[in-house]
Amino acid sequence: MFNDKRGKKVVLVSHCIxxxxxxxxxxxxxxxxxxxxxxxxxxKGIGIIxxxxxxxxxxxxxxxxxxxxxPTIESEDTRIAKIMxxxxxxxxxxxxxxxxxxxxxxxxxxxxxxxxxxGINGSPxxxxxxxxxxxxxxxxxxxxxxxxxxxxxxxxxxxxxxxxKAHDPISAVEAVNILIGNK
Numbered sequence: 001m002f003n004d005k006r007g008k009k010v011v012l013v014s015h016c017i018x019x020x021x022x023x024x025x026x027x028x029x030x031x032x033x034x035x036x037x038x039x040x041x042x043x044k045g046i047g048i049i050x051x052x053x054x055x056x057x058x059x060x061x062x063x064x065x066x067x068x069x070x071p072t073i074e075s076e077d078t079r080i081a082k083i084m085x086x087x088x089x090x091x092x093x094x095x096x097x098x099x100x101x102x103x104x105x106x107x108x109x110x111x112x113x114x115x116x117x118x119g120i121n122g123s124p125x126x127x128x129x130x131x132x133x134x135x136x137x138x139x140x141x142x143x144x145x146x147x148x149x150x151x152x153x154x155x156x157x158x159x160x161x162x163x164x165k166a167h168d169p170i171s172a173v174e175a176v177n178i179l180i181g182n183k
Contacts, residue, residue: 007045014126015053029166081124081133084143093147121163128163
């Protein structure tokens with residue numbers, strides 16, 4: 001099946017890797033996609049699966065920032081981190097994780113290589129090596145990645161994951177090269 005030009009290799013990416021327009025205000029480092037990462041994946045013939053953005057689904061594009069305040073990025077990340085662990089947010093993350101798991105299983109069941117997942121370090125929802133809470137970055141998964149990792153574990157699927165930061169494209173490309181086996 002699938003006897004055409006497709007490379008049968010895919011990687012999952014956090015939503016904002018392909019669309020920086022979904023980022024928290026003052027956190028976008030590109031007008032569109034993180035071009036260095038996307039270009040690398042395109043050059044290697046790897047399909048890109050864009051995961052949904054749980055923060056946008058839960059809080060909207062503006063993340064429900066109170067206009068009467070002058071919040072810092074740190075205070076907003078802390079506020080969002082608290083919201084993303086409440087019951088409603090957890091339900092959203094669980095539902096999205098199930099949808100992503102279905103896609104992963106479909107690719108695996110059709111003999112595709114799911115190379116791994118690229119998340120955003122420091123994100124309260126999509127952090128891989130680091131996440132955010134209480135005004136600081138610390139080791140651990142964000143809320144959505146934690147839900148997805150749990151679903152993967154229950155399904156017996158091991159998926160390599162790496163986190164990047166948009167403001168550091170050199171390190172991001174290095175991390176993605178390691179993930180895809182290019183180094």
